[in-house]
Amino acid sequence: MLFKISLSGVKARWKDYLVLFSGMIMASAIFYMFEAIALNNKFVLSTTVGQNAKAVFVFGSILLVMITLVYVFYANNFLMSMRKHDYGLFMMLGAKSKKISSLITLETLVVGLISTVVGTIVGVGLTQLVSGVLVNSLAIPLKYFTPFYLPAVWTTLLLFMVLFVIAGFMNARTFIKTPALQLLRSESLSDWKQPKTSRLVIQAILGIVLLAVGYYAMYDIRHLLVTAIPIGLITIVFGTYFVFNSFFVMLLQWLQRSSFNQKGINSFTIAQLKFRISDYTKILSVVSLLFALALGAITVGVGFQNDIPELANGSNAYAIVNTNPSSKMTKLIDQVDGKTVSNYQQKIAGKTVYYRIDQFKEKPIFYSSFVMKGKDAGTAKVEKSSTTQLANPNSEANRQFKMLQNPTIQGLRVRFVSDATFNQLGQSTNQLQLVRVHDLNGQYHALKAVHAQQKAEMGAQAEALGESFITYTTMKSMFASMEFMGIFLGIAFLAMLASCLMFKILSGADSDKIRFEMLNKIGTRKQTLRKSIRLQILGLFGLPAILGLIDVAFGLQMFIRSGLLYHAYGTFAYSAIGFVVLYLIYFGITVLIYQKIVIPETSTEK
Amino acid sequence: MTEEIVKTQNLRKIYDQHSEKPYEALKGISFTVDKGDFVGIMGASGSGKTTLLNILATLDKPTSGTVEIDGNDVTDLTPNQMSDFRSKKLGFIFQDFNLLETLTASENIALPLSLQNTQSSTIEPRVQQAAATLGIADLLSKYPTQLSGGQKQRVAAARALVSNPSIIFGDEPTGALDSTNARELLETLTHINEQGVSVLLVTHDPFSASFCKRIMFIKDGKIGDEIQAGNRSRNEFYQEILEKLGTFEQ
Numbered sequence: 001m002l003f004k005i006s007l008s009g010v011k012a013r014w015k016d017y018l019v020l021f022s023g024m025i026m027a028s029a030i031f032y033m034f035e036a037i038a039l040n041n042k043f044v045l046s047t048t049v050g051q052n053a054k055a056v057f058v059f060g061s062i063l064l065v066m067i068t069l070v071y072v073f074y075a076n077n078f079l080m081s082m083r084k085h086d087y088g089l090f091m092m093l094g095a096k097s098k099k100i101s102s103l104i105t106l107e108t109l110v111v112g113l114i115s116t117v118v119g120t121i122v123g124v125g126l127t128q129l130v131s132g133v134l135v136n137s138l139a140i141p142l143k144y145f146t147p148f149y150l151p152a153v154w155t156t157l158l159l160f161m162v163l164f165v166i167a168g169f170m171n172a173r174t175f176i177k178t179p180a181l182q183l184l185r186s187e188s189l190s191d192w193k194q195p196k197t198s199r200l201v202i203q204a205i206l207g208i209v210l211l212a213v214g215y216y217a218m219y220d221i222r223h224l225l226v227t228a229i230p231i232g233l234i235t236i237v238f239g240t241y242f243v244f245n246s247f248f249v250m251l252l253q254w255l256q257r258s259s260f261n262q263k264g265i266n267s268f269t270i271a272q273l274k275f276r277i278s279d280y281t282k283i284l285s286v287v288s289l290l291f292a293l294a295l296g297a298i299t300v301g302v303g304f305q306n307d308i309p310e311l312a313n314g315s316n317a318y319a320i321v322n323t324n325p326s327s328k329m330t331k332l333i334d335q336v337d338g339k340t341v342s343n344y345q346q347k348i349a350g351k352t353v354y355y356r357i358d359q360f361k362e363k364p365i366f367y368s369s370f371v372m373k374g375k376d377a378g379t380a381k382v383e384k385s386s387t388t389q390l391a392n393p394n395s396e397a398n399r400q401f402k403m404l405q406n407p408t409i410q411g412l413r414v415r416f417v418s419d420a421t422f423n424q425l426g427q428s429t430n431q432l433q434l435v436r437v438h439d440l441n442g443q444y445h446a447l448k449a450v451h452a453q454q455k456a457e458m459g460a461q462a463e464a465l466g467e468s469f470i471t472y473t474t475m476k477s478m479f480a481s482m483e484f485m486g487i488f489l490g491i492a493f494l495a496m497l498a499s500c501l502m503f504k505i506l507s508g509a510d511s512d513k514i515r516f517e518m519l520n521k522i523g524t525r526k527q528t529l530r531k532s533i534r535l536q537i538l539g540l541f542g543l544p545a546i547l548g549l550i551d552v553a554f555g556l557q558m559f560i561r562s563g564l565l566y567h568a569y570g571t572f573a574y575s576a577i578g579f580v581v582l583y584l585i586y587f588g589i590t591v592l593i594y595q596k597i598v599i600p601e602t603s604t605e606k
Numbered sequence: 607m608t609e610e611i612v613k614t615q616n617l618r619k620i621y622d623q624h625s626e627k628p629y630e631a632l633k634g635i636s637f638t639v640d641k642g643d644f645v646g647i648m649g650a651s652g653s654g655k656t657t658l659l660n661i662l663a664t665l666d667k668p669t670s671g672t673v674e675i676d677g678n679d680v681t682d683l684t685p686n687q688m689s690d691f692r693s694k695k696l697g698f699i700f701q702d703f704n705l706l707e708t709l710t711a712s713e714n715i716a717l718p719l720s721l722q723n724t725q726s727s728t729i730e731p732r733v734q735q736a737a738a739t740l741g742i743a744d745l746l747s748k749y750p751t752q753l754s755g756g757q758k759q760r761v762a763a764a765r766a767l768v769s770n771p772s773i774i775f776g777d778e779p780t781g782a783l784d785s786t787n788a789r790e791l792l793e794t795l796t797h798i799n800e801q802g803v804s805v806l807l808v809t810h811d812p813f814s815a816s817f818c819k820r821i822m823f824i825k826d827g828k829i830g831d832e833i834q835a836g837n838r839s840r841n842e843f844y845q846e847i848l849e850k851l852g853t854f855e856q
Contacts, residue, residue, distance in 0.1 A: 262716065262726040271708035518704035521665060522718055522765070523693025525686050 006103055009086045016082055019506055019593065020075060021115050026499040027071050028119025028160050029126055033492045034064050035152035036127050037485060043144040060489065063293075064496070067286065069163065071500050074283075076167040078507035079111060080104075080174065087175060088182075101172035108171050112164025120156050124148050130491060134484050195278065200246045200253075207242030210235040215554035221562050228558060240547060241285045248277050248543055265524055268515075269532045273539045276508070283504050284544050287497045291548030294493035295579050296555050301486015303559070303571040304479040309440040310566065312472035313380035314370025319437035319469045320450055321404045323430050329453050336446040338438040346405075346430040347422065353409055354425060355432075357416040360387050365434065367397040378566020387416045403466025404434060410464070440472050448473075494579060498541075498586035505540055505590055509597040516598040529599050534591055541587045549576060610674075611773050611804045612639035612662065617671035619657050619827075631657040632668065633827035639773070639806060644799045646807045646818035648851070654827040656777070659808045663696060663775050664688040676772040693721045697766030697774035697803075701781035703758040705750040711761045712737070712746035718769040736764040739801075740794055756787030763794060773804040780814050792817040812851060816844035823850065 010017060037043065038057035087100050128147035214235035221228040252274040261267045277284065312319075320336075322329055323346070333341070342363050347354045364384040371381050385397035391414065392398055402410050437443050447469050454462040463470060516529055556572060559565040619632040631654045639645050649655040660666035661673060664680050665688075673680050676695055683691060697718075698704075705714050712733055719729045737743045740760045750758055759779065766774045776795070780788035796817055799805050807818060815821050817840065823831045833850060835843045 259726040261713075262720045262729055263723060264720055265717065267709060267713045267717065267720060268706060271706065271713070275708040514704070515706055518700070518706070519717075520689070521663070521692065521698055521700075521704075522721070523689045523691070523696070524721055525689040527686075528689075528721075 003103065005090070006086065006107070009083070010107075013082055016078075016510075017111075019503075020078055020082075020111065021118075023078075023499055023503045024072075024075055024111070024115030025119040025122055026495060027068060027075070028116045028156055029123035030492050030496045030499075031064060031068055031159065032120050032123025032152055032156045033127050033130070034060065034489065035155050036123070036147065036149045037145075037488065039151045039155060040144065040146075040149055043481075065159065067290065067496060067500065068159065070283070070286065071496075071503070072160070072163045072167060074500070074504050074507060076108065076171065078503065079108065080171055081507065081510060083107070091175075097176050101175045104175055105168035105172045108168035109164055112160060112167070116157055116160040116164075119160075120153055123156065124153075130488055131484075134487055195246075195249065200250050203242045203246035204250050207239050207245070207247050210239030211243065212239075214239055215550075218555050218558040219561065221558045232555075232558075236551060237285075237289060240288050240551075241281065243547065244277060244284045244288070244543070245281045249274055252277070264528055265519060265532050268519065269535050272512075272515075272532075273536050276536065276540060277543070280504060280540065283501065284540065287501050288544035288547040288551070290493050290497040291545055291583075292551035292555065294490040294497065295548060295576060296552045297486045297493070298490035298575045298579065299486075299552060299556065299568065299572045300559060300565065301483040301490070302575055303556075303565045303568045305476070305483045306567050306571050307378060307565060308472060308475045308479065310378060310380050311370060311475060312440060312468040313382070314368055315471040316400055316403065316466050316468040317366035317368040317380075317382050317436060318404060318434045318467055319440060319443075319447060319472075320435040320454075321465055321467045322433040322435075322454070323406045325431070325433050326453075326457065329450070329457070332446070332450045332453050333433075333435060336435070336437060336443050336450065338443065340436045342434045342436075344432045344434070345422070346432045347425045347427045348409055348412070348430070349425055349427050352413045352415050353405065354422055355414065355416050356419055356422045357387055358419060360390065360416055365390070365401065366436070367400040369396065372563060390414065391416055400466060405432065406458075407461045407464035410466075437469075440469070490575075490579070491582070494582055498583055501541065501544075502586055502590045505537060506593055506597070509594050512598045517600050520600050526599060530595055533595050533598065537587060537591050537594060541583065541590070545580065545583060552576070609641040610638045611641045611643070611676055612637075612806070613672075613674040614638075614662070615672045617658070617661060617668045617673065619654075619661065619666070620669045623669065631827055632661075634671070635824075635827070635829055636671075637822060637829060637832075639804060641804055642799070642802050644796070644805045644807075644817070644819045646809060646815040646821040647824055648810060648812075648815055648821055648847075649824035650810065653824045655808045655810075655824050658824065659775060659777055659806075662806070663698065664692055693718050694769060695772045697769065697771035699759070699762050699766050699774065699776040699779040701778040703750070703755075703762045703782070705758055705761055705765075707750045709749075710746065711742065711748050711750070711753065711764075714750070714761055715746075715764045715768050718765060722769065732768055733764075736768040739767065739798065740764045754787070755783050756790055759783060759787065759791050760794065763791065763798075767798060767803070771803070773806060774798070776805065776807040776809075778809050778811070778814075779807065780809070780811060785813075788814065812844060812847045815847050816840050821847060821850075 038061050044057060083104065087104060091097060091100055124147055131145060131147060214232045217224055217228045217231040217235065224231065252270050255261060255270050256267070256274070261270060319339075320333065322333075325333065333339075342365065344359050344363075344365075345356050364386070366382050367385045367389075368380050368382045371377055371379050383397075385395075385401070389395045389397040390401050393413070398414070402412075402414060437447065440447070451462070451469055451473070454465070519529060520526075552572065553569075556565065556568040560568050565571075615636050617632050617635040618630065621629045621631060635654075635658060647655050647658065657666070661668050662675070664675075664683065667681060671681075675691075678691070678695075680688070680691060692698075705711075706717075709717075715733045715736055716729050719732060724732075733746070734743065737746055740763055742757060742760050742764060745753060745757055745761070750761070753761065759782075763774075763779075774795075779795075780791055783791060792814060795805055795807075805818075807814060809815055816835075819835050821833050822829050831850065833843075833846060838846075
């Protein structure tokens, strides 16, 4: 009988349960997404970053388990807040606490089981979707990666069920230990305390100082070397916590003293935000750090890719080289846009390759280098080479030029001679065709076809050509899996942190209902109430995001100054925009659901 | 001629009008409240008194009939106009105080003024004045959790008073108070009323009602009876209310 009544309680609050389920489904889906990569050793170890990546994944898994723990804890609190009153009432009416606690344990487990199973299925779907999109748009071939990965399924199911069993027992304990009356009145208890100013000031200063130390450590990685990482991690974690616990609170206190506070319901909005921030310190800190990690993962992952064209151009100025191009090759080259083609005549006699000097004077060829330091760091420097340089076997120009020839003659000496001398040589004339391409990324598919033709004509020797496109493809396959993991994990983490925050905010909505009802009664317009909600939630979403963005902005210095990344800030701008857009979608959904819960329905129809 | 602050004509409210079982909560209620009056509306639960209060307070609209408050017909206002009207013309005191626990007493009291975008330089003195009227000037910087039930209700009363409303509505304002605090609050309301502010209380507590000048009894959606305190002492009036309730409820 009690079971039936409790089931009807679920029906009556199906909207809240929907929020609970969607949150839990997201959590398990994301956990699955992560484990689908992390547990897939074959995939991870097949990548060039292999062993290092494995360590990152172990660390990431631990982090994710911790976040999941917090997440399940919040979700469970939300569930309890919905049920406390009902079950408290049953107990008042004489239901045995044993019976009630077995009911709540059962409910927790059922909610957990359903959401985990559905979540894992959703996770497989999401993995398929995200990896599919990434593989197509980034032209990354993924070996050994499958969206459905059984060990990940088991791990997800196991972890979540264990967590729910723990949660179930914890809930049962709550019901056995707490008197029925307190359960009934639990919602009306408020524990708002005004924090002491001196403590706030000390924490705020400490927070800022710790963050500054952390940022400096990352910036100064050249001196601190590996120690920069633990220093950064510790100081930034604690700095973030203190900044939320005090700095933002003080900022809001300052706003409260300004005349801004007395406009409309600003006083309410600011006070609510202040209350929320100190109540949410831990979760906001976690969200901020995760935001930074996720965005950092994407930025660094994509950043390596973005450096590839310049790195390739720095290896050689010419994307494609052909000796005596076939008609098929010529057609393929015609399809490459934005190119400059130069042709030179070549004769091979003994151990020397001869060229017409006039052709090189008329159309000097280029050699390139990759700038690693200074303000042009990370770009390819392309210079014209004189024939003297080209003829000097010790020069870089000579080395690069030789590599452009067919692999069989790359070891021979090159000489630049007058037309008369060249004509006197009896050997047959070859045509050396050099193609410069301005946009390697954009012409990737056309160039790939050209290179395939080279392989068809020359076999394995095609790989020994000095053309930059080969460097380009080699690096691309090297960094592709990193980019994939960066974006994939970035998105997974983002979804996780945003759902976590959304959940926490929504679980507080119920107790806000009465406040908004009161504000409505004393004559606050609906749009003013909506605006207040938007502002409050914006504060809760925005502050961790801002701090996270700053973290990444400084964190990138670590990669730049250690010479791993060059165009990091360009990438950062793009990835941050994409990231913030996704984050804003979560913000929008949270606002809509919150408004639906707390803004009183108008009963103004006649 | 006395000025009418509330005037209702033939108010009807039908819930679920288009369903199979429409429920008529108000069945044609007409009455007036004069400026400076202190009116009580009494009735058992389900009698329709909360529906009536919600309509008077522009939180709900009648199915038919009109409500005029301070000369304004409030039945045809848009939701925004209703909100603005409430913030300017009406004061509320609720049973459960409804103070915002994240705001200080002073900020709670100032809310209706901020809502009307009153200049911040005038907010402060008006909050002080309302607080002085209710004897809570020394509590202004405290948070609701630091206040007793009686103090909270006086803060709520100050909030209702601060915007100089045409009328203050009380919805069982003493419901959550012990007898000492209840008496104090009612005496304060009487004091406010003596300064010319009209008060309308909805209550089922005869003790609270005995502070009113006039009481209307509502039963099954209709006004059944009405009594005046006249020149009698509060105790005598209280006795009459009890008698009236005895006969009325049967």
